[in-house]
Amino acid sequence: AQKVTQAQTEISVVEKEDVTLDCVYETRDTTYYLFWYKQPPSGELVFLIRRNSFDEQNEISGRYSWNFQKSTSSFNFTITASQVVDSAVYFCALSERNTGRRALTFGSGTRLQVQP
């Protein structure tokens, strides 16, 4: 069965520090998709990135970067030069293609607090 583990429950950093949020997943499907979502204090779920299992290229978008490693079943998220507006709960999620289970399986979330 699929599973997503975010071992860091809460991280607190000071503005301008870099921070990495860890995500480890389990799946038996050969084709799957990994996601990161942000939930700010206002409560909505904001899509950040999708990565397909057949594409291990890392991605950078502004201050955000993602490191996908199939060998360790990890999909980590780094925020460079963190800002107070980055304070939120971040969720890693997985969906599977071949099993037909397209619903997202979420990790338990990592709460990031960025102090000024």
Add this chain to the structure above:
Amino acid sequence: DTAVSQTPKYLVTQMGNDKSIKCEQNLGHDTMYWYKQDSKKFLKIMFSYNNKELIINETVPNRFSPKSPDKAHLNLHINSLELGDSAVYFCASSLGPGKQETQYFGPGTRLLVL
């Protein structure tokens, strides 16, 4: 401009009542979902519809009944509300099987059962 909308945003009600939450998407997506987020922020799938057909029905009490009148709408009706139903309910949509898999979420409905 709103992509996935839900009404109401807040719902406070008494135990035993019946209530509905509505969801609409204007993205032209084929698949819609209901997720529940509990007080510890854990998110779990409840139901999924593809083109008005139920494709996922997780272990959810049968007091919860989804209805999809067309592929742009997915409503959630809850009978005989219990204290444990208090949560945030999120609707989401995606293009559908074999297509781009990203799910976009509505703003959530915060349900409080007293």
